[in-house]
Amino acid sequence: MRAPSPLPTVSRYTTTAIALHWLTAVLIVCAVAIGLYMVELPMSVQRLKLFNWHKWFGIGALIVVAVRMVWRVTHQPPVSQPDESGWQHALAATVHLLMYALMLAVPLVGWAYSSASGFPITWLGVLPLPDWVPKDRELAEALKPWHWILSYSLIALVSLHIAAALKHHFLDRDSILQRMRPW
């Protein structure tokens, strides 16, 4: 009788994927934090600075997400755990897909809204980005709610994502966090 083949050890994402994941997380948290605070401020130098920093983090996140998507398509993520039931796997895949969609849509809509309002983006104060929509007040009014509707949706999914990861670690006591831990 042959010995049973050993269970596959939990494999990790590539170092690049892990680095990009956590970099995205930091950039999004910064963009969201500044975004939530800045909209409360009256017109002032501080408000102007924060709006620009918000856009710098947002565009930074957009660039990192684009790189991540290229990496994701060209590199197989680690196999899902054998004890992960079908519905959990499907849910995880759906949430991840939606998050990728939102991580692209939120900064793209923000960029469009900025251009339509007559404020083209100069990334980091030095690199002018093209306006891919025209300066148009009506378009700006139409886009404005979408930037925050999509942002809140992303925040909701990120919260679900974090809750699920913690559920696996503390409740299921499985080793899922090993796949993405940054150390």
Add this chain to the structure above:
Amino acid sequence: MKYLLVAISAIVCSSIVTFASAQTQSKSPTATSAPSTQQLVPAESNIRFISKQMGVPVEGVFKRFTVQSQFDPKRPEASSVSLSVDLLSTEIGSADTEKELKKPGWFDSVRRPNATFASSAIKSVAPGKYEVDGQLSIKGVSQRVLVPVTLTQRGSVTYADGTFQIKRMDFKIGDGEWNDISIVANEVIVKFRLALTGVPAI
């Protein structure tokens, strides 16, 4: 006695004439140049400005302005032009910014709605190209500006196009915390196209 009266009358009359012609000359030096039937064509004219905020170029326009033009391309030295811009007609893409611009620290548009320009000398520098020397007044501050203008003519309309730069701090535009020129640059570019009818051929 009669001769004394005639002499006094002659002196008085010549003084009046001299005084009157001096007044005429200083009031309207262009009385002998192009007639003031020159009219602005608002639909083909615009005055825009571009400021830089933390590296971002933000463009605004003045939707309402009037022009008094007595321009003869063949006699620029005898010509004059003046403008009045309604600062309350500023549009800059964002209602928040427009509201801010009306404040005393910025344009102070409610109390001082008109920015004006009056030429003091116009000279020709090349065919179709002129330099207009004049005073720009905004918010009670007057600064000399030199505006290069290019004229082109199509049918009955003459287009005067030009660009010049001003320093907003010279006019105290953007006061208080907005003094920081690393946030809003000092240099503001003004671009204009004035379409005029009634201008003689270049």
